[in-house]
Amino acid sequence: MRLALFDLDGTLVDRRAAFADAIAELVHDHAYGPEIEGWLRAELADTADRGDFERLRDTFQVGESAEHLWRVYVDRMASAVHCRPVVLDSLARLKDAGWSVGVATNGASDIQRAKVRATGLADLIDGIAASGDIDVRKPDARLFELAAARCGTQLTPGDWMTGDNPESDIAGGAAAGLRTIWVRGRDWPEGLAVPHHTADDVVDAVDYLLANSTL
Ligand SMILES: [Mg+2]
Incomplete structure (x- = not known):
């Protein structure tokens, strides 16, 4: 999967x-x-x-x-905190297409889970790893590994990480062996390896995943 x-x-x-x-x-x-x-x-x-x-x-x-x-x-x-309905819809489509969906977040365990519940994201994700769970923060690969484990799987080459932070999400995801989608919103730092794909919005990122499911 x-x-x-x-x-x-x-x-x-x-x-x-x-x-x-x-x-x-x-x-x-x-x-x-x-x-x-x-x-x-x-x-x-x-x-x-x-x-x-x-x-x-x-x-x-x-x-x-x-x-x-x-x-x-x-x-x-x-x-x-709110999650836009289009974002919830796109995650639902990703799940319908057979993907496991996980969250890897830097933050305290209780507040990140409270946000996930309050926004309705909890119903759409298979697992969440917050840095406060193990005192390890992205870009450390162990947080991505924990997120995969919480989804009932393990990181496999070809899996994907999507995020807005060039260092913690994109460089971190790549170092963990993941393919990456950067949700643009700031300048790309000089000297950092570029993401596999860049999107203006997380909805576009999901559309890209769905369109490239056979990669
Ligand atoms: Mg972020």
Whole structure:
């Protein structure tokens, strides 16, 4: 069975838009000032975990526990994040065509799974590996291997990785023996080996997989 792995944030879902909403709500809920809001927007910009809220407490002496703040943040992110219906449809078509579909994501285990459930992606994927599960991050090949294992299979030459990050998704996927599709959205870094295919959107990436299933 063919395996297609996908990155989550910035590929299947728009984390950036959800993040802006979630931080605004968390700050509003706790009547925090602009200084805390600015700190959160900067420090959690790429990825967030419980430890970030311990650092927040160390920095600003807020009254709430790190545990509470993390839970609120996870809830707010889960309700703010969306997966476009066309993306859900395209993954459903990929599954109908006989592909295994997995997610390999850098992020904390609980929040990445909360997002996958809240967006409806959980019904369409066979397995997910989050870096927080094993404390190993993309581009490390072990995270791709875990994603394959969670899909009930193992990485095979000819399997695919699709993502928006040139280093972690594309260079990492290639180093793990995968063929790669880069979902464009930034400049391609000089000196990095080019992806097998480039798409403007993850829906186009899935169309490419479906059209090239016999490769
Ligand atoms: Mg990404």
